[in-house]
Amino acid sequence: MSALVAHVTPGGAIACSTCPRAACFQARIESPAGPEHTRRQANACASHLVEVIQLLRAGARELTGGWLTVLAIDPYALPRLAALGVTDQGFAFYSAPVGAGPATAPPGYRR
Numbered sequence: 001m002s003a004l005v006a007h008v009t010p011g012g013a014i015a016c017s018t019c020p021r022a023a024c025f026q027a028r029i030e031s032p033a034g035p036e037h038t039r040r041q042a043n044a045c046a047s048h049l050v051e052v053i054q055l056l057r058a059g060a061r062e063l064t065g066g067w068l069t070v071l072a073i074d075p076y077a078l079p080r081l082a083a084l085g086v087t088d089q090g091f092a093f094y095s096a097p098v099g100a101g102p103a104t105a106p107p108g109y110r111r
Contacts, residue, residue, distance in 0.1 A: 013075035013076045014043050014073070014078045014079070015043070015075075016045040017042040017044055017052055018044065018045075019045060019047070021047070022045065022075040022076070023043030023045055023073065024046060024074075025043070025044050025045070025049045025070060025071065025072060025073060026041055026042070026070070026071045026073050026090055027041065027042055027044065027053045027056050027068065027069070027071075028040070028069045028070075029056045029059070029060045029063065029066055029067070030067050031064060031065055031066035031067070031099060038066070040059065040060070042056060043073070043075075049070070053070065057098055063099035067095055067096070067097055067098065068094075068095065068096050068097075068098045069092050069094065070095075071089075071090030071091055071092045071093070072090055072093060073089055073090035073091075074089075
């Protein structure tokens, strides 16, 4: 999954995982089940969001109780928020179970 690493430039925006455009979305796969918490994430522009979600879902087939969450992010604010220690940097607008087995809701999930 190394191709899905976000590109950060000092003082700049977070770039899409696939192209150099600003990423306005972040897709996350989280699985709190098992011996360790698994989290994979990738940033995407609007044009590549579906592709990034499909790649993350394909890699999550072996997870037990995983969740896919899609967030709207401000690509210019992420470096500043990370420097301040803010960990939840976006607005989650979609969440769905992925992987095998029963899904355990991700932290902060509300129905």
